[in-house]
Amino acid sequence: MKFKLVPEPPADLEFVATAQRAVPLVPGSEDDCCARLLDRTDLPSRDAARTWLTFLRALGLAEERATGFTRTREDPDPELLRGRFRESVFGADAVLEILADAEQSLSADEVFERFRDEVPTWEHHKNPNSWEEIWGERVERLLDWAVLLGLAEAVDGEYEAA
Structure with missing residues (x-):
């Protein structure tokens, strides 16, 4: 799930x-x-x-x-968090793949543009006037979590794979 x-x-x-x-x-x-x-x-x-x-x-x-x-009685060990983030948070793995495939660092907006096809169609219908803003913010949060977890790096407001 x-x-x-x-x-x-x-x-x-x-x-x-x-x-x-x-x-x-x-x-x-x-x-x-x-x-x-x-x-x-x-x-x-x-x-x-x-x-x-x-x-x-x-x-x-x-x-x-x-x-x-x-x-749970799990300790929030960084290695555990990295794995669970990739496995269980929707979009995390796709965002990390986008960074890994990029030839240069990308802004959050550029990552969202490459990610937008991953957004489920029902999300477009649920929020027809704001889904791009909602998911753009979600992608930015995914990127910032990836940095915090050591899966990506932020350089001058752009992101790249760690």
């Missing part, structure tokens, strides 16, 4: 561990988990907390059970 919600990347990977620790070991509702994320981090809103909860699931650091959400 691929997850498409990607939060704005934090300043460092320590925040991932902090966010994971905010998710309870005893299963809780989405509302409870989001409240804990808001209480224990500097996330600005419930929507941001929900996005982080989904992203933690993509990284294998939280899971949804029939009884609610719970954190």
